[in-house]
Amino acid sequence: MSHTDYSQIFLSRDMSQDRRIRELQENLDVAYSQMARDRSRVRSELSRVRGTLEQRLDRVSATLDAFIELSDVRATLAMFDNAAIARHRTLQMLNGTALPSLELEDVPGYWLVPAARGLHSLLGDDLPRARLHFDEAARVDPLRARGFAALTGALTRAEHARTLGENVSADLLPRLPDPDSEVTRCERALWILTADGSFGDDAREHLLLSTLRGWPGDGVRSPLVDGWFGSGTPANGRGGRPRGPRDSGALPLSTTAAPWRQAASDLAHLRERISGITDVRGEGATSETLGPDRASSDFLQDSLRLLVEEGSPEEAPLLADANRLRAVIENSGQDGTLPAWSDDVGTVASLLQQDLTREDAPPQRRTFSLVLVRSAVLDAAEALANRANEPCPETAILRVHGAAIQLTPSGANRQQVEDTRERLRQRAVPEGGPRRSFWGASAVTGVLLLLSVLTANGLLWVLTLAGAASAGYALFLSEREKADAEGVVRHQSRQLDQQVDTAVREWRRTRSETEEHAVAARHDLEAIRSLLAS
Template identity: 35%
Template sequence: MQTAYSHAESRSRALQSRLSEVQGTLERRLGRLAKSFDAFVELSDVRLELAMFDRESAVRHRTRRLLTGLTQGAGDPPPLDLDECPGYWLRPAADGLAALVRGDDEAAEKFTAEAIALDEDRTTLFLTLGLATAGRYVDAVPWLSRSLPSLGTTVTAVQRQLWIACADGAFGAPGAAHIERRLTEVIDEMPGEAAEQERERWRQAVTGKPDGRRGRAKLPRELQNVPGLTEPPVVAESLAGLRRKVEEALQPVDAEPAADFVGLLITLVDEGAPDERELMARARELRDIIETGAGQRPPAWDAPAGETLELLRGDLFSRSTPGPRALAVRVGSRWLRAIAEGLAERASAAPPDAVDVRVYGHSLRVGLDGTPALPEAQATIDEAAVVSPTGERLGMAVAIAGVLVLALTIAAGIPALAVVSAVMILVGAGIWIKLRTDRSRAREEAEHNKERLARQAETITDALKNCHTVHNNLAKTVEADRQAIVTVLT
């Protein structure tokens, strides 16, 4: 009965746990359904309010059709003939884009001027992206300079996308020169201290995190903490890695310039007119609640994309996209040259001719010519191994005294003293044998320690000589890497 009761109680606990899990799942599902239903009700209200912006909605619809045609290669879009929509920049901007594509300069100038007067930032960005979408990259360059002005400490999502597109050659040589000029301006305007800190970040990215095992594996343990011996090979390896990265980044890439701005254009178009912008954003948020339950607003085109210098540094050291990586090398060439010079200087430093080390408890100065203080250290070992013979003599004296006592015992006929004499003989002989054995063992150990000390000192000397030999070849490689980097970046 007790076993059956325990089994039933165990099954009951398992069932309760399962019921709690099912109940929690049902509660979450019901909560999500309730949240989605509330969002659906609110979305209906929002749509009723948005229905009042019928002219703005028509403008967006015709603009999407225009963009779809441009992506499909339409080269002569007709005038959109949109109704008047006061205050909405997109209507004249869309007409201006259509006029620019079909080559109607007079209409284009009229419509673009009207749109710029309403919202310059959005208009210039729309025209830049629209012309690029139509494949008119050369025509988009004048608008690019206005939609990608001087950069600040942070860049927006659209600035980052234009940055990448220019670096990839989507806007040709003028676009590449434009983004390079903008990024160079950011560096030129940095205070001296901030520029030095950024250069140090680039240097750390080149050298990576210090690894205590690198450069030490082939050295005796006594030399593994000597920076003059361990650092040059590691630094030379970092310099060689920098050369490879720079040369790979600046290799020509045979690729057709392309950039996909459709998604960004749709985001810009769907943002809505000023009066309906907040309602449009709320409608997108509610739709996300209904569809996924997340309820997050999609990032805006002008949302922050990151810090300018961090993105530039990441293009070279963290990402492998060819265009941005080559751009990062060109913009940061001043820092890369300085880093290369510094690494070359450190890697070319000659190793020391002699080092102070501690070998098996002895402080020695080991050089290329050997270890001058080795005899003194060996003499110290001999002195430490000396065992005084006094104990042996005392033991021998006690044993001899026991023999004399035994002789007197036999002569005098006193048997009781025989035990005392025997003890004296045994104790004295034992002391003499032990101390003599200890002294012999100490001499043998001292000879072993002297030989071991001499061998290790010789090993350290050979390692120093090898470091000097390796350095002569390393210095030539380092100079070749430094010269290659400077030449490429000049």
């Protein structure tokens, strides 16, 4: 075997070893990368597990602490047995349990004991004795005792509500707060019962008139009811003329009667909503209609239960702590908030909107709310009417073939139409290529003809005939191009006339629609004014 053969064998072995080494190196790199990813994933998983375990331990620790603290609080609350018994008996009566007799020990400074006796007398239809007990409770805590009397009267019989709650409403809720102010649960309960007429017409009228006098005195306007006025009203809904559906001058023909139609439609829908509310006016209200509806009754019962469960002045902080700790335990160590008698339930504006837009709200409450927002509703109605009555311009612009043609109800501007037609003719003029070829071929043919006559050369005669044929073909092409251009002009001219006629008819229809919408809007506005004034 030659030296060259040995060299090739060793070279091939070296190359094979190098390839294996590279493959091993690549496999090691892949393994290292996979190990790095696995380590990162494991660290992330351990971190998540560690965090989850820490959170669970914190929750368990918080729950245990709450259990221990709750036990201490309950041990302290055991000192107030008589107050707890009074609450228990009161809740029994509120839940419908008939108690033949009510034996309660007096608790100094606690209004619920005489109030519970008043409730027992009220359930026994002994109204004079009930009033005596409620008056005794009011001397201890006027707010809670009188609120309790009003709520229990409303939830028992309508006659009791009018007797016990007529003066309570004026004293505890002389007027509604400003629209942006929060309303407490007590104020909302009295508001509901007064607006529904449960306390009588005098209490309802007093709250209504005092609020209507108080808001302007404080520089406050009636709140606007969102979603009542569609898209045609200004954002603030009050105090200004709305921006018109177009700028001054001629409108582009693409403009339709949609802005006027939208404003008139929104105004018509507003009229329907107001009419649906005011239709109940003048209808006789029976004792059933003066009682709270299902949703309001649930709210009043919850409010009354929270008032009773609030506790005496000494134990109220302890009961609040017990409720807080109970919420922590029920939420697995997380803080929770339980409802209370003194909680806010929303702003005046949001509650007014709720009363107006809820279809199942009692009619008396909806009319009460409508009177309170009457000025804002009237401002929005006038804004919509102004928008629908803005005059439609006399002219419009039709843009066709790069030209602007002015349109009026009597027709299009004829001079602009003719100018557009002339522009179409100029655009359709042939470029003249075949015509130039004809004149060139004619000149060459003439020269060849002269040379053929002078020289009598047969080739020149052949060339002359060929030139004459070329000139004739160029003339044919030129005439055909001219005829095609004239045809295009006639077609575009007919299209122009059709577009102008269609645009004029469309513009007349748009103007007619805007006038109809304006008439309908004026009629709806007068109807709304009449409904709001009744």
